[in-house]
Amino acid sequence: MAKKEHVSETPATGFLRKHAVDFSEHPYAYEEHGGTAVSSRALGVPEHEVVKTLVMQDEAARPLIVLMHGDCKVSTKNLARAIGCKSVEPCKPEVAQRHSGYLVGGTSPFGTRKAMPVYVEESILGLDKIYINGGRRGYLVGIAPGVLVDVLGAKPVQCALAD
Numbered sequence: 001m002a003k004k005e006h007v008s009e010t011p012a013t014g015f016l017r018k019h020a021v022d023f024s025e026h027p028y029a030y031e032e033h034g035g036t037a038v039s040s041r042a043l044g045v046p047e048h049e050v051v052k053t054l055v056m057q058d059e060a061a062r063p064l065i066v067l068m069h070g071d072c073k074v075s076t077k078n079l080a081r082a083i084g085c086k087s088v089e090p091c092k093p094e095v096a097q098r099h100s101g102y103l104v105g106g107t108s109p110f111g112t113r114k115a116m117p118v119y120v121e122e123s124i125l126g127l128d129k130i131y132i133n134g135g136r137r138g139y140l141v142g143i144a145p146g147v148l149v150d151v152l153g154a155k156p157v158q159c160a161l162a163d
Contacts, residue, residue, distance in 0.1 A: 012108035012134050023143045028139075028140070030105065045131060048071050049131055050132075052067070052069075054066045055116070056088050057090075057091050065116050067109060067132070068121050068124075073160070075160070076090075079159040100112045100116075105137045106133060107133055110151075120149070120154040121158070125146065125148070125156060129144060130143060
């Protein structure tokens with residue numbers, strides 16, 4: 001019988017356990033700049049079910065998190081309109097890291113260093129299960145998408161663009 005690989009605790013898994021969230025662990029071989037195409041292939045799941053955690057900022061440089069399907073891009077124009085901002089842009093990697101406490105490529109919306117508003121592409125909430133970063137490069141957790149709203153207070157938005 002194969003021994004389940006144990007993954008050491010991250011701030012994200014600590015947060016999920018503290019909030020009694022059921023999750024499955026999915027370690028995979030991380031590839032620099034491989035993105036969700038690599039993780040979905042490694043897990044054998046559609047890229048649409050792998051959710052990217054993107055740290056962005058509004059025109060006043062206030063950070064926010066956007067959760068998007070792996071096979072989609074964020075329309076920053078539509079996102080800004082949806083959340084009542086003039087503009088939204090991705091944070092530079094070092095700024096994103098400072099806000100989240102995670103290395104880019106290992107950013108999880110759970111257990112971030114700074115509390116930030118979280119927005120989720122509405123169609124993600126219609127999936128049965130999603131795979132989202134567990135707080136380390138090469139490590140996803142499988143959860144029910146409702147957790148994003150119930151535990152993070154994520155607000156649904158429509159800002160997806162086909163990649």
